């Protein structure tokens with residue numbers, strides 16, 4: 001712990017304590033694109049301790065210098081809105097080392113342990129280690145067990161202040177059962193409080209801003225319940241198809257890839273109860289409670305409350321694009337959902353009877369992620385005669401997550417002139433125009449959180465299992481269906497069945 | 513020499529006209545609209561001799577992070593003079609189509625109009641948003657008019673390292689009268705302080721020596737000394753000047769025999785035993801420093817504690 005007398009929380013940005021980060025899968029895509037640029041950027045901002053170290057592990061044989069060269073190339077290529085500083089890189093790169101090893105080889109863990117001892121002495125990392133598993137998910141448990149076999153899961157003897165943490169990337173299992181098995185195996189080695197399950201959506205500034213918006217303002221929260229909210233729509237649309245990631249994607253599908261994790265976490269953030277404090281467990285307890293309150297569908301309710309879709313050939317803007325089954329690496333008979341929409345109900349006092357519609361898809365008309373909270377209409381249609389019913393347009397509060405982060409509120413206003421003509425207008429808050437500062441990437445935020453031991457934005461085991469529980473009946477039902485895919489054209493807003501799902505409640509999807 | 517009657521209502525009306533004009537379809541050629549952004553009122557008092565272009569650039573950069581209604585008051589000696597003009601400062605953030613615009617009011621006045629200026633600036637402040645005053649005018653300090661303008665702001669920002677600027681004494685008086693004050697000389701050492709805190713970690717040093725260039729320690733060095741001494745009551749903190757010419761800013765910080773931090777304007781070379789590391793230190797350009805200071809509109813306990821230690 002740094003000395004209390006030298007702290008200045010009002011002015012100092014958060015700094016990482018000395019530590020080593022071990023990346024399993026250091027030769028992979030995620031390391032190149034996200035992890036290393038995020039670590040470099042943290043160094044650029046002076047957030048990392050002077051002796052910070054990274055140890056890369058994968059099978060490919062390479063020297064420390066080869067690894068440094070590759071990482072330099074990736075950082076330069078993928079560093080977003082930041083300059084590359086050659087001097088800083090030289091200093092940062094001194095802390096990078098590499099071990100070639102197969103996670104299936106028991107001896108590799110002993111080698112790592114020895115290497116870490118050397119790093120701790122040379123770089124003064126204080127014995128603190130963050131293990132980051134960026135390999136195939138099927139290897140997570142094996143790696144954790146391997147680390148445990150050489151006692152890397154606990155601090156070295158006589159150094160009880162040191163910490164050991166493990167970060168794993170999604171997916172956390174591919175269904176409820178496998179998620180449970182993974183958790184059991186991980187927890188046999190690491191304490192739950194040392195397991196950090198990363199959901200990069202929760203690291204996005206604007207998702208965090210939902211909490212600031214809800215709980216930092218006095219005026220919205222009183223309206224945030226079944227009395228005033230008619231329904232909620234959460235949309236995460238991608239304009240591109242699977243573009244080369246077809247092979248991976250067809251194992252997952254939209255429901256598993258987006259809704260089970262990211263979008264249910266977003267829904268929980270929008271609808272959870274206020275936490276008693278902004279501490280990691282208090283916030284996560286509330287998220288978990290909300291996820292557990294989601295009504296579990298009976299098999300006979302699934303068809304009416306969920307829609308699977310797959311895109312066929314179509315037009316994206318002015319370009320003709322292939323259908324999913326025509327993408328490279330994809331089975332021409334594939335039954336994978338590239339679109340999923342679900343109606344969730346939350347059985348708690350606040351939200352009883354309010355539908356939460358979630359949709360996500362590939363090859364939709366535009367890239368947009370937003371949450372729309374539609375309020376009930378005014379109780380008395382006072383201006384109906386003069387405006388042909390236009391005032392019946394409800395207020396909608398839109399929390400925009402990407403691409404233009406912000407918040408807008410639609411409300412009715414009188415048109416200038418005589419007579420009571422009402423027109424909807426929008427009041428806009430644009431994140432970028434009120435704060436010109438650069439927003440840290442989700443990985444910068446989350447890596448720094450893990451190094452400083454703040455798990456608020458990480459997913460806990462009970463949250464993972466609660467969200468699998470919510471989607472499992474849909475997965476089970478879908479696995480028995482023979483869908484008539486493709487059922488939407490690339491560049492359209494998804495299958496007609498999705499509109500019908502909302503129409504049954506008297507609602508319709510927004511066109512974001 | 514012109515001496516117009518300036519009234520807050522007229523300036524506010526001019527601002528309203530300005531927005532209508534700026535948003536006209538002819539002015540907004542791309543048709544993507546513009547956004548009027550405002551998160552505070554920033555009043556800058558400067559002496560007329562100050563480089564108008566440099567100040568304009570600093571304020572323009574600042575607006576991107578702190579969109580404001582910016583009021584620049586240029587003060588001069590000499591014949592009776594009072595004039596105002598309004599204009600908009602617009603920019604298009606990278607990758608965005610919509611322009612963002614902030615409004616600026618510039619008032620030029622001779623010192624005999626200081627009273628009028630205060631009467632105009634007060635009502636021009638945007639209601640319900642923080643009002644910050646950047647005090648760069650040595651003239652105001654010399655004229656003893658500091659108190660007159662204090663009432664206009666929630667926070668007063670000075671740079672005590674500039675010649676003629678309010679010094680520790682005036683800053684102490686500001687604090688005593690209950691104001692929120694900021695000093696860019698203190699802001700300038702934020703990154704260095706954070707680095708020192710990080711590098712020291714959980715050790716309690718016996719001795720810290722701050723070496724500086726020159727005969728006399730500058731404001732930054734004195735702040736650093738007072739901060740370390742107040743945060744580490746069991747540590748002996750000493751200053752050591754190189755003698756001769758020099759700006760008085762910190763050059764090397766030595767913590768016992770274990771840690772040396774050598775400072776250059778943009779970075780620090782750190783040695784902890786055998787470990788050598790290079791760390792970037794934010795350059796602290798005028799806009800970056802102000803930017804950091806504008807973020808804080810509450811009493812800064814640590815700054816106040818350190819300043820009290822210096823002025824005690």
Ligand SMILES: NC(=O)c1ccc[n+]([C@@H]2O[C@H](COP(=O)([O-])OP(=O)(O)OC[C@H]3O[C@@H](n4cnc5c(N)ncnc54)[C@H](OP(=O)(O)O)[C@@H]3O)[C@@H](O)[C@H]2O)c1
Pocket residue numbers: 024025026027028029030031057058059060101102103104133134135136137169170171
């Ligand atoms: N890429 C993304 O944007 C993204 C986004 C969200 C989540 N994720 C998750 O992050 C994880 C990593 O994704 P990725 O895209 O980086 O995968 P990837 O490109 O396939 O990288 C995995 C790396 O692990 C190494 N590896 C494979 N088998 C190994 C073994 N037996 N022993 C040691 N190393 C082995 C491989 O390098 P060698 O060939 O040198 O061994 C490979 O480069 C996955 O779980 C994925 O689901 C990725």
